Amino acid sequence: MSNQPYKVLLTDAERFPPSEEDMKTLSAIGAELVGIPYGAKEEELVEICKDIDAVLVFAAKITARVIENMQRCRIIARCGIGYDNIDIGAAADRRIPVTFVPDYCIEEVSDHTIGLMIDCLRKISFSNERVKRRYWDNYEQLGTMRRIAGQTVGLVGFGRIAQAIARKLSGFNMRIVACDPFVDPAVMEAMGVARVDFDELIRSANVVSLHLPLTPATRHCLNEKVFKQMKRGTIVINTSRGALIDERALIDSILSGHIAAAGLDVLETEPPDLENELVKLPQVVVTPHSAAYTEEALAENKQKAIAEIVRCFKGQALKNLVPGSVKHA
């Protein structure tokens, strides 16, 4: 180890402050933490990343330009599951490994997703807003509501979070269908989930919930054409990534009454413009990308990401490399 301490950059630092334990772990390997606030611009990231040895990244976009200007970075450790904010190809070209934390918030996101489903199906936030504005609505003013038991939930993507949702929904007596070309059909069968393709899911579900990564292939997978194929009155839930949905098409489908409601933890642009028409629609329940948040998950997320940095500086094998990453610097 050189006499100079390693410099580890923490992005979105005020939103995700390090704990005492995180600081101890880093100082034990001779590393000091520098922070950059949430919403930092690309130029600021380019500048600060020039002389850092590792990046602990939450939401900041680690673009090709940021990576190309890194002079001694040895690891990019994403604090989280999705890694669409990091240019993995550019990191591989510079031989910088990228790690992620695939398993820290499965309970939280599955709970939150079911919370949004129930909220939209029971019109809880909608009714709450109205009561606070001094309306004590009769049933007619609340609009159509249907019994949850017997409805069909369609899970697009059947990885860790969707499987936890299927397990937790089993007490609701709903029919669960899922599409995921990369998951063994036996996994679905064992959980009593019907395997369907995307088109059948879209046409048959009363609730469509997204649980797949954002990639060029999945971007805007819910778009105008797809919304039109859904049943009238469908509810759309997204706790994955905002850009999976064409937001303009969702707004139009809600305004026309074809889509009944949406529960969204993620938006195409974050932090969003809070004048965004979608956010203001009474049929839309929005949470501020907080589905993963609990004290427990946040602590586990940072500890696991920091553990990868420790392994990297100690020359040990990294545990959770993202697909397409190089194995070591």
Ligand SMILES: NC(=O)c1ccc[n+]([C@@H]2O[C@H](COP(=O)([O-])OP(=O)(O)OC[C@H]3O[C@@H](n4cnc5c(N)ncnc54)[C@H](O)[C@@H]3O)[C@@H](O)[C@H]2O)c1
């Ligand atoms: N809101 C939050 O705070 C939050 C927190 C954690 C994860 N997430 C997001 O949740 C999503 C799912 O996370 P996970 O832990 O279940 O991931 P996972 O990797 O376990 O599962 C994703 C699944 O999507 C499938 N998939 C990929 N392309 C597909 C396609 N075209 N059609 C159907 N399925 C496809 C994969 O085969 C995989 O099984 C990710 O987008 C992640 O970024 C959000």
